[in-house]
Amino acid sequence: MxxxxxxxxxxxxxxxxxxxxxxxxxxxxxxxxxxxxxxxxxxxxxxxxxxxxxxxxxxxxxxxxxxxxxxxxxxxxxxxxxxxxxxxxxxxxxxxxxxxxxxxxxxxxxxxxxxxxxxxxxxxxxxxxxxxxxxxxxxxxxxxxxxxxxxxxxxxxxxxxxxxxxxxxxxxxxxxxxxxxxxxxxxxxxxxxxxxxxxxxxxxxxxxxxxxxxxxxxxxxxxxxRPATGPVPPPRALRAVPLPDTGWQAVQRARDAERPRAEAYVRAHFALRAPLASLDPGIACGFGQREGKSVAYVAQGGTATTPAGFRAATRLVLLADRLSIPVLTLVDTPGAANGAEAERDGVGAAIAEAITAVAGCRIPVTTLLVGEGGSGGAVALTSPGHTWVTPDSYYSVVAPELAVAILKRGPEAVRETAEQLRLRPQDLVELGIARGIVPI
Structure with missing residues (x-):
């Protein structure tokens, strides 16, 4: 045989x-x-x-x-x-x-x-x-x-x-x-x-x-x-940049095509990985091993997250919670997909399932914001009180360009609005939204 x-x-x-x-x-x-x-x-x-x-x-x-x-x-x-x-x-x-x-x-x-x-x-x-x-x-x-x-x-x-x-x-x-x-x-x-x-x-x-x-x-x-114990320490930053002087500079850095993406953080952090299915190419879910212990991860790839992506993330979080495996979420999205196809596919319900899965976890969930943190697409996978940020990231209730439209301001007000939103990494720490800025 x-x-x-x-x-x-x-x-x-x-x-x-x-x-x-x-x-x-x-x-x-x-x-x-x-x-x-x-x-x-x-x-x-x-x-x-x-x-x-x-x-x-x-x-x-x-x-x-x-x-x-x-x-x-x-x-x-x-x-x-x-x-x-x-x-x-x-x-x-x-x-x-x-x-x-x-x-x-x-x-x-x-x-x-x-x-x-x-x-x-x-x-x-x-x-x-x-x-x-x-x-x-x-x-x-x-x-x-x-x-x-x-x-x-x-x-x-x-x-x-x-x-x-x-x-x-x-x-x-x-x-x-x-x-x-x-x-x-x-x-x-x-x-x-x-x-x-x-x-x-x-x-x-x-x-x-x-x-x-x-x-x-x-x-x-x-x-x-073989789960890890306790909260997952956030990965270190993969790019050395000074903190942004303005809100708009923070947005530009997060949108920089050369910025390290979540996949680079996953590769650097885990010695062994195995994937769970995701129909959203912008969402990677699975389990990884670091120092011989297992961590579940969800990584956003910088695109608008679709309902299928949120459902894949929800499946991962619920499974990890049941198996007592701590979770690491790597947040990087301009926001949730909001087109007609996403609405027909139930994007609101998919976000609700993801955000309640994270909120209801009995095991620790650690979040590292590695790029854009746009609105509900980001908050759905963010762990309150256990969020860290990289120097080249931002987190906002909505992107500055959309904020000016909502507030009925002209496009010339984008930079000013970005400043008012207080979305820079250091602003997020000062406001208590993030615990700290991870070092290189």
Whole structure:
């Protein structure tokens, strides 16, 4: 066995790729003749599946070690009736989650499932509720759940363990979607049901090659289970500039194309990073490691933040809060997107979700303003009382040009208005908005 899963990988091959050290949990084989519905021929189908795969059910569950982190593994055997979920499958998955809670371990689901098992009718479908209940309890215990989408991952396998996981990692070309290939509309775009298609719409966090999946899982486990303690110290400034003399000079410096962007701060601050999905190219979310401990981060890239960007940030903050991982937000935006498309996409509600997520955090959130701090787009990701600023940043209720329009002043009043807004780094410290100006 190579330990590298490919197309049609077995449950044991998936496990070996992720956790070379593995101890299987006990699980009984189905014993009810004909299953709960007495389905004719079902016993023969199960017997053939057992003979073909060497497994007694469609999942193999146990405790493994990946990159030095122990986790409970749930691995699907697609060769056993298409990895379908029936009553005994649900029981094994339920017991795996209970074991994870009892031992305070994360869960890794290695999924290759066609969904619910037809031969068990509604008994099969109710297993999704059984699984979902255990996923909720795992979340309440503050334990992470990582899904590896090996494919195919359709129906209930996708709608519970897959899409419901905290982090979703897929293999290239994997078939992923609620509708399986046999029940899609005849004119369906096949690209929509692939790992790449799900990545494009933000339902998959990253795609990794088969020979990298073990390292990817080890990286995610390390990042989600070893949190830093206390508030994150703000990064140091990446450019040495004197403090601005005027408000307008502060605005110009923050808009300077040569100014270090949030991505540069993230690269400099973290030795190891892993991304969460964001459909806004101006928002980067994920988890990073510094001095062996994990920090969650949201980084604005200097553009107007879209509703999708705020939703990605909200997901990150809520997940970090649940896992007790401190958060660093790097603020740099002229403001929230305010065009018709943004309004149709619910920009106001998206800002509300982000600002309440930050406000409601039980864990510390540290903010560093690294460029423009424009209006609601910036305040949504700013932590009150824990905000720091760089010398080449500004923070304002609204950009000076918009302020003069609101106040019905002429364009010649922009510089004067910038001064009145008291938006310079040193003004923000004096006003108590920021705790301090970070040094180089």
């Amino acid at each position: 190579s330990g590298v899963p490919g197309d049609g990988a077995t449950a044991r091959e998936l496990i070996a790729a992720v956790a070379p050290v593995f101890t299987e949990l006990p699980g009984r084989a189905a014993s009810t003749p004909g299953g709960p519905l007495g389905w004719s021929g079902y016993d023969d189908a199960r017997a053939r599946a057992r003979k073909r795969t060497g497994e007694t059910e469609a999942v193999v569950c146990g405790i493994g070690e990946s990159g030095g982190t122990e986790a409970v593994l749930i691995a699907f055997e697609f060769g056993f009736l298409g990895g379908s979920i029936g009553e005994e499958t649900g029981e094994r998955i339920e017991n795996a989650f209970i074991t994870a809670r009892d031992l305070s371990l994360p869960v890794v689901s290695l999924i290759a499932s066609g969904g619910s098992r037809m031969q068990e009718g509604m008994y099969a479908l109710t297993q999704l509720q059984r699984i979902a209940r255990q996923m909720v309890r795992l979340r309440a215990a503050g334990l992470p759940h990582i899904a590896v989408l090996a494919g195919p991952v359709t129906g209930g396998g996708w709608a519970t363990l897959g899409a419901g996981a905290d982090v979703r990692v897929a293999l290239p070309g994997a078939q992923i979607g609620f509708a399986g290939s046999r029940i899609r509309p005849p004119d369906a775009d096949p690209a929509a049901y692939t790992a790449e298609g799900q990545l494009a719409v933000g339902q998959v966090d990253e795609i990794v090659s088969a020979d990298e999946v073990g390292r990817a899982v080890a990286r995610w486990l390390a990042l989600l289970t």
